[in-house]
Amino acid sequence: MSGPPAAANGVLVLGDAGGNLAFADASSGAVLASAALMYGALTSAPAIWKAIAFFGEGATQGSSFLHAYDLSAATIADLWSPGIQVSGSFDASPVVLGSTLWAVASDGNVISVGVGNPASPQPGAPVKVIPGTPAKVSAVLPMPNGSGLLAITNVGAYGINTASGTPTLAWQALTNLDLTAVAPALAGGELLVTNGSTVYALAPSPGSSTPSAQWQYAAPGAIAAVIAEGPQYATVLLGNGTAYMLNVSEQASRATFSLSLPSGAAAWTTVASGAYMSLAPSGAASANTVSVATAGTASATQAWSASAPGFAGPPIVSDTLVYTVGTDGALRVYDIGTGAVLVGGSLTPITGSRATVGAVAMGVRGLSSAAVRLVLDGADFFPTMRDLLIAVAQGSFAAPSAMPADTTFAGLIKAVGAAGAPAYVMAWDDSVAMHLGSTQSDIGNFATWRIAQAGAATLARQFTPGGALWPDQRLAAQMYQAIEGAPGCSTYLEPYYANLDQWYTLEPFELGSNHQKIAIFSVAGTKLALVSGFNVMGGYWDQPAHPMIFGGKYYGHSWHDTGVLLQGPAVDIVEAEFDRRWQKGRPAPVPGTDTYVKVAAWMIQPDSDFNPGNPPYQDRRLTSAQVPVRIARTVNERWAPFATPTLAPESVVSGVQDIRDNLVAAIATATSYVYLENFTFSDVGIAQAISNRLTAQPNLKAIVVVPSPTVGQYQAPIDFFNAQNELIRSAYAALLLGSHDWSTATVNTGDQFTPQNAVTLSFNPRGIEYTQVSFTKSGSTQTVNIRQIVAIQISATPSTAQVLFGSPARLFPAEPTDQWRRLQNQGPRFRGVYVHSKLALVDDRIAVIGSANFSRRSMVQDGELSAVIPDPATAQAIRTQIFGHWGMTTAAAWGQTAANFAASSAPGLGVLPLAYGSLPIQPITWSYWFLSLLIDPSQLN
Numbered sequence: 001m002s003g004p005p006a007a008a009n010g011v012l013v014l015g016d017a018g019g020n021l022a023f024a025d026a027s028s029g030a031v032l033a034s035a036a037l038m039y040g041a042l043t044s045a046p047a048i049w050k051a052i053a054f055f056g057e058g059a060t061q062g063s064s065f066l067h068a069y070d071l072s073a074a075t076i077a078d079l080w081s082p083g084i085q086v087s088g089s090f091d092a093s094p095v096v097l098g099s100t101l102w103a104v105a106s107d108g109n110v111i112s113v114g115v116g117n118p119a120s121p122q123p124g125a126p127v128k129v130i131p132g133t134p135a136k137v138s139a140v141l142p143m144p145n146g147s148g149l150l151a152i153t154n155v156g157a158y159g160i161n162t163a164s165g166t167p168t169l170a171w172q173a174l175t176n177l178d179l180t181a182v183a184p185a186l187a188g189g190e191l192l193v194t195n196g197s198t199v200y201a202l203a204p205s206p207g208s209s210t211p212s213a214q215w216q217y218a219a220p221g222a223i224a225a226v227i228a229e230g231p232q233y234a235t236v237l238l239g240n241g242t243a244y245m246l247n248v249s250e251q252a253s254r255a256t257f258s259l260s261l262p263s264g265a266a267a268w269t270t271v272a273s274g275a276y277m278s279l280a281p282s283g284a285a286s287a288n289t290v291s292v293a294t295a296g297t298a299s300a301t302q303a304w305s306a307s308a309p310g311f312a313g314p315p316i317v318s319d320t321l322v323y324t325v326g327t328d329g330a331l332r333v334y335d336i337g338t339g340a341v342l343v344g345g346s347l348t349p350i351t352g353s354r355a356t357v358g359a360v361a362m363g364v365r366g367l368s369s370a371a372v373r374l375v376l377d378g379a380d381f382f383p384t385m386r387d388l389l390i391a392v393a394q395g396s397f398a399a400p401s402a403m404p405a406d407t408t409f410a411g412l413i414k415a416v417g418a419a420g421a422p423a424y425v426m427a428w429d430d431s432v433a434m435h436l437g438s439t440q441s442d443i444g445n446f447a448t449w450r451i452a453q454a455g456a457a458t459l460a461r462q463f464t465p466g467g468a469l470w471p472d473q474r475l476a477a478q479m480y481q482a483i484e485g486a487p488g489c490s491t492y493l494e495p496y497y498a499n500l501d502q503w504y505t506l507e508p509f510e511l512g513s514n515h516q517k518i519a520i521f522s523v524a525g526t527k528l529a530l531v532s533g534f535n536v537m538g539g540y541w542d543q544p545a546h547p548m549i550f551g552g553k554y555y556g557h558s559w560h561d562t563g564v565l566l567q568g569p570a571v572d573i574v575e576a577e578f579d580r581r582w583q584k585g586r587p588a589p590v591p592g593t594d595t596y597v598k599v600a601a602w603m604i605q606p607d608s609d610f611n612p613g614n615p616p617y618q619d620r621r622l623t624s625a626q627v628p629v630r631i632a633r634t635v636n637e638r639w640a641p642f643a644t645p646t647l648a649p650e651s652v653v654s655g656v657q658d659i660r661d662n663l664v665a666a667i668a669t670a671t672s673y674v675y676l677e678n679f680t681f682s683d684v685g686i687a688q689a690i691s692n693r694l695t696a697q698p699n700l701k702a703i704v705v706v707p708s709p710t711v712g713q714y715q716a717p718i719d720f721f722n723a724q725n726e727l728i729r730s731a732y733a734a735l736l737l738g739s740h741d742w743s744t745a746t747v748n749t750g751d752q753f754t755p756q757n758a759v760t761l762s763f764n765p766r767g768i769e770y771t772q773v774s775f776t777k778s779g780s781t782q783t784v785n786i787r788q789i790v791a792i793q794i795s796a797t798p799s800t801a802q803v804l805f806g807s808p809a810r811l812f813p814a815e816p817t818d819q820w821r822r823l824q825n826q827g828p829r830f831r832g833v834y835v836h837s838k839l840a841l842v843d844d845r846i847a848v849i850g851s852a853n854f855s856r857r858s859m860v861q862d863g864e865l866s867a868v869i870p871d872p873a874t875a876q877a878i879r880t881q882i883f884g885h886w887g888m889t890t891a892a893a894w895g896q897t898a899a900n901f902a903a904s905s906a907p908g909l910g911v912l913p914l915a916y917g918s919l920p921i922q923p924i925t926w927s928y929w930f931l932s933l934l935i936d937p938s939q940l941n
Contacts, residue, residue, distance in 0.1 A: 011071040012323055012331070013053050014358035015042025016312070023069070023076045026323070026360055029331045033076040038083075039064045044093040045316075045359040047101070050661045052079070052118050053361060054101050056090025063087055066094070066103060066111070068118055071361045072630075084123050086111050092140040095149060097162060098763065099668065099692055104130070104137045104151045110160060110167040116668040116692055127167050130158050138180035141191070143204050146765055150191055150204060154178040157193055157202055163762060171209045173202055182267075187228040188248030190214065194223045199236055201248070215251040219244060224266035227276075235276075239266045243290075245298060255298035259288050268314040272336055274639060275303060277322050279315050283308040285324070287336055304339030308332060313356035321650070325356045337639070337649030370568030370629045371622035372869060374849070374878050376885065378541035379613075381534045381563060386412065386610035387620050388521040388528060392597045393419045395524055397619045407611035409536050409604065410482045413597070417488025422591040425483055426582060426600040427476040428514045428863075429493035475537070475603045482606035492586045494600075495647070496863055497638040512636065514863035517563070517601045517851045520575045525594040528620065529571040531631075531850050531867045532563020533838045536604040541612055544885060546833045546909055548810055556821050560677075560808065562837040562882075564849045564867050567622040570629040577633065577865060584637075584651040602851075627871035632658035634852060634864040659852045660859035662868045664689040666842040671697055673891035675841040675879070676854055677705035679834065682727035682938055683859045684771070688763040691738030694802050701804060701891045702735055708807030708832045708914055714824040719925040723937055724855070726787075729919035730768045732805055733789045734761060736916065737773060739802040743795035745773075748788045753777060761786075767856050767938035792916050798895030805914040806898050808833035808886055813907045825918045826902070833909070838866065844876040856938035886911045 010026030019037040024030060043058030051072035057064040065083025069076055088105030095102050099116035108130035114122030130137075132155060139152040148170060149160040156175035161168045177195040185192045191202040197220070200213040217236070225237040229245075233254070236244045241261040244253040261269070265280035275287040286305040290298055310327035317323075321342070322334045333342045375381050389412040390404065391397045404415055416423040476493050484491045498512035519530040534540050542559040549555070566574070578598045582589045589598060635656040639649045660683065667674055667689040674690055681687070681704050690702050709725050718726050736742050737759060745759075746752050753759065753775040762783075764770035771786040796802070807823075815828040823830050838858075840848040850866025852858040869875060883889060887910045888897055894911075901910035 010318070011053075011076070011361045012316070012358060013046050013048075013069070013071070013361065014325060014356055016356050017041045019057075023071065024331060026318075026333075029333070035069075035078070037065070037067075040089065042357055043089075043091045045357055047094045047096055048359055048361040049096040049101075049115070050118070050665045051361065052115070053359070054094050054096065054115075056086075056094065056103055056105075057083075058091045059089040064090055064105075066090070066101075066113065068115070068121065070118070079119050080121055084111075084113060084121065086126060089136075092137045092151070095140050095142050097142060097146060097149075098688060100162070100165075102140070102149055102162060102167070104140050104149065104160075106134060106137055108132065108134055110149075112162070112165070112167065116689075116696070118665075118668075124165075129160055129167050129169050131169075131172070136180050139184050141184065141186060144186065144189065145205065147205075147762070150184075152179050152184050152193060154180045157184075157191065159204065159206070169209075171206055171211055173206075173211050174200060174213065182223055182226055185226045185228040185234055187234040187246075188232050190248055192226050192228075192234055192248075194226055197222055199223065199226065199246070201251070217244075217246060217251070217253070225269050227269070227271050229271055235271070237266050237269055241266060243300075257290055257298040257300045259300050260302065261286070268311070270315060270317055272317040272322065275336055276300075277315055277317060277336055279311045279322075279324060281311055283310040283326070285311070285322075285334060285339075287339065303337070306334065306339050306341070313358070316358050316360055318360040318655070323358070323360060325358070335650045340650075342650070368568070368570040368573055368629055368631065369626040370566040370570035371624045371626050372629065372867075372871075372874055373565045373622055373624070374881055375530065375532060375563040375565055376881065377544045377546075377561060378534070378559060379543045379615075381530075381532065381561065382541055382608075382610045382612065383615045383618070384565060384620055385519065385530060385536075387617050388519075388523075388530075389413070389416060389597060389610075390617065391523045391620070392416050392421050392423075392521055392595055395419070395421065395595050397523060397526075397621055399617050399619070403611065403614070403617070407609060408606065409608045409610060410479070410606035412610060413483055413489060413599070414486045416597055417486050420488060421593065422589075422596040423483075423489045424492075424578075424582065424589045424596070424598040425479065425489065425604065426492045426494055426578070426598075427479055427604045428602050429495045430476055430513070475605050479604040479606045490586070490589070492582055494581055494584060497647075498636060498861060512857070512861045512863070513602060514581065514600075515602045515851050515853075515858065516577070516581075516633075516863050516865040518574050518578060518865055519599040520571060520578060520597065522591075522594055522596050526621065527567070527571045527575070528622070529566045529574040530563055531566060531574060531865060533561045533836055533849075533851055534563055535601045536599070536608055538605055538608040540836070541609075546808070546810060548816075548831060554816055554818075556816065556818050556831060558810070558831075558833040560833050560835050560837055562839045562849055564869075565620065565622065566629065566867065568626045568629070570631055570867070573631040574865070577631070580651050580653070581863070584647045627869060627874050630658075630662065630868040630870065632662050632848075632850075632866050632868050634659050634858060634860065634862060636861050637863070657860060659848070659850070659864055659866050659868075660685050662846075663840060663848060666840075666846045666848075666870075667693055670700055670842050672699075672843045673701040673703060673841075674843075675703045675705075675839075675882075675891065677835050677837050677839050677882070678854045679707055679836055680724040680728060680853055680855050681706055682724065682731050682768050682855045684763055684765060684768040684856065684938070685859060686854055687731045687734050687768055687771075691734050691761060691763075694735065694739045698740055698802070700802060701894065702739075702802060703804045703806070703891060703894055704732075704735075705806050705808065705835055705886075705911065706914070707834050708809060708823045708826065708912060709918060709920060710820065710832070711822050711824050712820055714918065714920045715922070716920070717923050717925045718920065722920070725920050727768055727855070727938055729916070729921060730771060730786045732803075732916055732919065733773075733786050733792065734763070734768065734771055735803045736792050736794075737761060737789075741794055741796040741801050741803055742792050744793040745789050746791040746793075747784050748790045751777075751782070753782075769937055787921070790921060794916075798899040798913070799893075801895050804895050804898070805916075806894075806911040807914045808835060808909070809912050810909050811901070811904065811907050823912070825915055826912060829907075830912065839878075839882065841875060841879050841882070844879055845872050846870045847875040847878045849878075 012024040021035040040057040040059035046053040046055035068079040088107035101113040109126035112124040134153040141150040159170035199217040241259040245255040262280040265278040269278040496514040635653040757775040762772040852864035
């Protein structure tokens, strides 16, 4: 077979009706491992969480097992072998809420398993929640607000509260109906279930314990499938292929169309990448696109069709690909856009015509190896990149006879191309984002135009008074103009459309960007890669001492950043990600030689000088031993078939959150310290993981290094340009309230509570700013938003504190003249060091370094790439270097050393304690408020 790989570093989990399991490499179809279940079969797709596949057995006997297979391990095996034994059958996929696995059995029992450390599960006792004895629980869904579960059975639908840790029945509805024939759907904030030819809409959190359907829709025939499409629509598909597109808010059909489907294909139909993907048991496969006119009429067009000996189960969709298992035991992977078979192979453990179910775990594999060197600050990064570009240009790592005359980025890249070594340069195409400041006619998207108009006052700050873009917003176009067309040089401005699932949008609204900063250098076949937080921009240069003085003058400029230089097999994985991105809109970057360079960054300034101070050339090859390295990504792209330029659907990937998964998994087993440095700390997943671990490990140190707010930032209203401080404050509160450090917290109403008031935190996956804090006083429980916590009294001393927020700064002999850079609640001689680095360390066991900020955008939405290094010796060496950079020694001594620096009078570089009250809590600007109604604030910072 030919074509791009099916899924980079993914694992396909399959099971047949005979209880056989197969774990296959999603890129090649090769079987990595196989197993057999004891009591029954895999009757529902596994829940994939942090590289673990959780599932139960559809038992034919009175007992069954819950399983947890680690898909990232060198040998895939059940972490709970032989499994956690429970009663009943598990015919619905389990659900993970926070760090707890929830499963609902056919006997009405709800089972919880604490999986903060998946290797040491904490199973709870089964709790009988669903009345009677349902014969089948066909689906379990998380409530949209994350507070519980929705269970669909043959005797109705049930809402189950889980927020307290003990499951309780919240409500029951339609208990006289069997709702298991068709999978339910969540659309428009409502739960859609079916019986026969009727759709019933239920509120996931109704006000009654026995609610009636909010509305129902009677179809003209038996329903085969209900498919949610975006926040407002759902498609009801009949067995004959007739489809009705429901507007959930209007409770009516907006459009009708018909798909030409063979027998049985309607039930095996789903929407993926803008197409209706259908399989029939007979072996027919097809993809149909549907266009909807403004008037509500719709028409379907078959994009492609294919045939196989027969399919053993419904499609397993991931990104722009569909995985199938044939009745001949063969795996086939189709490109949804073209119908091409990209991968094919025999799966010997899956045999016969038995029905097959499964799931794809994207990106969980990829534990490779490389020699590693930490790159610290611009004075290291820019010369390293300069020397590697020189080596590519001359085809050798030997020292050149003379330095190139032009040592700007554009000059060095052109020298590479002129020497006959291909150079590929890629930056994020910000043109769609820039349309936010333009007119409606420039956008072609009413939703985008409305948002642009609503936020015009804020977005106008991206422009100079004359209407031109500020310089750092036009660098991508400048790079393209400076390099494109030069001999041997190719450039690509890559669009990045966020995966918003808005089928009705004619042109996608850009809410994301590709933020990766990677470079691959091949010199006569010897390859190295830079993975970092550095954009190719001159302002990123600074010396490790961060003196803020250049040429004898005080400028106040400081920029702390990090990266890693890699040499070894892991470089191939970095390069594969570059190639995938490039092929979204350009022909494959095939150099035709073993000497070439590939560079990608969020922004690239073509005239950036790579030779400040003229440091001597060095051979940058690494001689250290190779260590384990996992290349992790965040990717959440959308194909957007109506976009310009047209994107290749097979190169578009979504739903990959490897970086967050690796971080949360490492934090879940931390025993000594967790260290993070970045310009922000606001991702709810990371904050929740640390908060949970602080409770479990009283001696754990959570060290977070972020820039210190200036006095001006503290006093300014909250808008898009300083909202990260607001989000950091919310994350800081969550960590403090989950620790043993505090004695009293004050709400903006003046009320106070203490740890003795049964304080609980409810994290919301939407973002850290939606975290709720509950406490009980005088027999009454109050719940407030975490932003309402205006003060927290700290009870721990620096040497015993668990939560240590700090900000790097330089203490000057005399107060600098720039009053606008003064730090909030700090002495006048301090000036802050801006932390752009995206570096995390856990227990001297694991280091994570790359482009991903510790924000929701970087963990969920934007394109990111980081190197995860699970090697204790390397992690310890990086910790020693980073801590030494800040004048620190160990995690245990961090708090006291920071306190000593704050009280010091001796000039130098160090870390200041960052008090909770130093972070701003100010009024919100109207434009920020309005836009935050449409977009979660944590998606914008």
